[in-house]
Amino acid sequence: MSSNLSSHEKATPWIWLVLGLLGACALPFFISNYHVFQLSMVLTYAIALVGLNILIGYSGQISLGHGAFLAIGAYTTAILMDKADMPYWMTIPIAAAVCLVVGFLFGLPALRLEGHYLALATFALAVALPQLLKFKHLEFLTGGVQGIVIMKPEAPWETLFGLKLNADRWLYFFTLAVTVVMFVIGWNLIRGRVGRALIAIRDQPIAAASMGIDTPLYKSLAFGVSAMFTGVAGALSAILVAFVAPDSFTVFLSITLMVGMVIGGVTSLPGALYGALFIQFIPNIADQISKAAPWAIYGTMLILFMYAMPTGIAGLFHLIGRKLRPTHP
Amino acid sequence: METFIHQVVAGIATGGVYASMALALVMIYQSTHHINFAQGELAMFATYMSWTLINAGVSYWLAFTCTILLAFALGVLIQRIIIRPVENAPVLNIVVVFIGLLVILNSIAGWVFTYTIKAFPSPFPKEPPFGLHFISSHELGSIGVTFVLLLLLFGFFKFTPLGLAMRAAAQNPDSSRLVGIRVGWMLALGWGLAAAIGSVAGMMIAPVVFLDPNMMSGILLYAFAAALVGGIDSPGGAVLGGFIVGILENILGAYVIGTELKLSVALVLIIVVLTIKPAGLFGKVIVSRV
Numbered sequence: 001m002s003s004n005l006s007s008h009e010k011a012t013p014w015i016w017l018v019l020g021l022l023g024a025c026a027l028p029f030f031i032s033n034y035h036v037f038q039l040s041m042v043l044t045y046a047i048a049l050v051g052l053n054i055l056i057g058y059s060g061q062i063s064l065g066h067g068a069f070l071a072i073g074a075y076t077t078a079i080l081m082d083k084a085d086m087p088y089w090m091t092i093p094i095a096a097a098v099c100l101v102v103g104f105l106f107g108l109p110a111l112r113l114e115g116h117y118l119a120l121a122t123f124a125l126a127v128a129l130p131q132l133l134k135f136k137h138l139e140f141l142t143g144g145v146q147g148i149v150i151m152k153p154e155a156p157w158e159t160l161f162g163l164k165l166n167a168d169r170w171l172y173f174f175t176l177a178v179t180v181v182m183f184v185i186g187w188n189l190i191r192g193r194v195g196r197a198l199i200a201i202r203d204q205p206i207a208a209a210s211m212g213i214d215t216p217l218y219k220s221l222a223f224g225v226s227a228m229f230t231g232v233a234g235a236l237s238a239i240l241v242a243f244v245a246p247d248s249f250t251v252f253l254s255i256t257l258m259v260g261m262v263i264g265g266v267t268s269l270p271g272a273l274y275g276a277l278f279i280q281f282i283p284n285i286a287d288q289i290s291k292a293a294p295w296a297i298y299g300t301m302l303i304l305f306m307y308a309m310p311t312g313i314a315g316l317f318h319l320i321g322r323k324l325r326p327t328h329p
Numbered sequence: 330m331e332t333f334i335h336q337v338v339a340g341i342a343t344g345g346v347y348a349s350m351a352l353a354l355v356m357i358y359q360s361t362h363h364i365n366f367a368q369g370e371l372a373m374f375a376t377y378m379s380w381t382l383i384n385a386g387v388s389y390w391l392a393f394t395c396t397i398l399l400a401f402a403l404g405v406l407i408q409r410i411i412i413r414p415v416e417n418a419p420v421l422n423i424v425v426v427f428i429g430l431l432v433i434l435n436s437i438a439g440w441v442f443t444y445t446i447k448a449f450p451s452p453f454p455k456e457p458p459f460g461l462h463f464i465s466s467h468e469l470g471s472i473g474v475t476f477v478l479l480l481l482l483f484g485f486f487k488f489t490p491l492g493l494a495m496r497a498a499a500q501n502p503d504s505s506r507l508v509g510i511r512v513g514w515m516l517a518l519g520w521g522l523a524a525a526i527g528s529v530a531g532m533m534i535a536p537v538v539f540l541d542p543n544m545m546s547g548i549l550l551y552a553f554a555a556a557l558v559g560g561i562d563s564p565g566g567a568v569l570g571g572f573i574v575g576i577l578e579n580i581l582g583a584y585v586i587g588t589e590l591k592l593s594v595a596l597v598l599i600i601v602v603l604t605i606k607p608a609g610l611f612g613k614v615i616v617s618r619v
Binding site: 056060062064109112113115116117119120121123124125127128131132134135136251252255258262266290291292293294295296298299300301302303305306307310 | 362363364366411414415418420421422423424425426428429430431432433435436437439440444546547549550553554557589590591592593595596599600603604607
């Protein structure tokens with residue numbers, strides 16, 4: 001898996017990346033504000049999915065409860081903006097730090113759990129989460145059932161290089177910048193020492209330990225880092241939506257993340273983007289049939305992908321790319 | 330004192346439901362080492378089927394029986410069609426398939442029956458039995474149904490050849506296959522039985538929590554907790570665990586933490602048991618050779 005991935009990464013010419021980024025920068029000036037908002041949401045999902053990729057794909061620990069870290073990130077930002085009047089951009093590193101610590105601590109008991117059991121414990125966390133957020137002794141912070149309404153930040157400049165900027169476009173650029181930073185961090189983690197250690201632990205835990213890899217440390221670290229990515233995504237989404245409430249963090253949110261990860265590709269950074277596009281836009285299309293239709297599609301896709309394409313869309317692209325390229329001697 | 334007794338009795342009644350659900354989970358875990366995240370939604374779906382039958386004018390107990398049979402068939406079908414292709418796949422794939430199943434059942438129920446909350450009839454009389462104050466007829470009846478169910482299952486697994494074959498297939502699939510047991514079908518039967526047990530649990534709890542597509546998520550969480558407390562590979566343990574969790578939930582809810590955090594009790598139980606004593610009260614301690 002790892003060797004496939006690195007060759008795939010190397011084969012992606014830088015030029016495509018630059019073109020993609022330029023396209024992403026130009027796009028918001030040609031579409032409606034609502035679509036700009038949707039694209040920003042795609043970017044936040046992509047960040048969360050990178051986090052889930054690191055945990056599930058690279059370190060092999062299954063989490064069905066990542067909605068919890070999304071909630072912690074979102075609530076950290078909302079509380080800091082609402083109670084402490086902090087500017088929105090300052091809350092992001094704080095949300096990241098909080099989630100890193102919480103994730104690392106949650107990773108410690110999770111060390112004792114494997115496979116199904118970890119899935120079970122995190123699933124329980126996801127189910128119980130809205131109740132915890134509504135807890136009445138924390139209401140002074142979390143706003144209880146009502147949640148917290150925050151101010152949508154305005155753009156700091158009227159125009160950018162002669163192009164009109166508004167709140168949605170500005171937030172899009174802000175989100176895009178954070179996304180690029182997070183992807184670079186994720187990419188460096190995965191292809192470096194940490195990534196190799198995680199893959200080694202996932203594939204051969206005993207061999208990894210005997211080669212001197214501190215298994216418990218790296219596994220908890222993977223949990224912490226993954227929670228950090230998800231927390232940043234949560235913080236961004238709170239700023240974008242300008243509202244947090246317990247009922248947006250149900251178990252189905254965690255399942256949504258799972259869907260995005262499986263469909264994008266479990267061990268692939270570009271996959272995070274494909275998965276994010278899927279979970280943002282497919283429900284919009286399906287919603288017109290019935291309120292339940294998006295979930296029926298999600299569920300069916302989950303099962304079909306597991307049968308036919310366990311490596312997701314990223315795996316499919318990789319396969320097509322390999323078929324098209326002339327084979328090396 | 331009377332309220333305390335009532336809390337305990339109510340705990341036993343819901344505990345019976347948790348015990349049945351936990352037993353269903355254990356049945357599937359024992360034979361395949363899979364944790365069925367869709368068990369709750371299966372039960373929910375079966376309860377909707379019986380609601381449809383009752384609304385169509387079928388008498389309660391006939392609808393009850395039909396639902397059990399339908400749930401059994403649904404369980405067998407799901408195992409044969411959806412679960413079998415991934416039986417030996419990595420854990421992640423299996424978990425994802427179960428989650429997919431959960432989502433599909435939930436959305437179909439929402440699609441067909443809408444998300445509005447419905448009342449579900451209880452077959453037992455409204456007034457308390459024998460003039461007692463601390464127990465309602467539904468609670469007593471639900472406890473009775475649970476016990477009959479458990480006895481039937483015990484008898485089935487202990488005294489019938491089919492039950493023996495199913496136990497054998499769960500314990501040692503390779504040797505069972507050698508002596509002519511059709512292991513694949515035994516697994517499918519196990520799924521059917523688990524779904525049938527779940528449907529009984531669903532019909533017993535539906536008059537209490539009302540019928541809606543998400544009614545089982547909390548119940549499933551308690552069933553997980555019950556199965557883990559008792560030991561996830563021990564049927565007897567799961568049943569006892571169900572009653573323990575049921576009573577604990579009611580007493581903690583009434584006297585200590587209030588009803589708002591009831592689900593967190595299950596969460597804490599699950600995490601504590603998994604980290605401190607993963608084998609539960611009666612489970613086998615698994616030692617893996619390296």
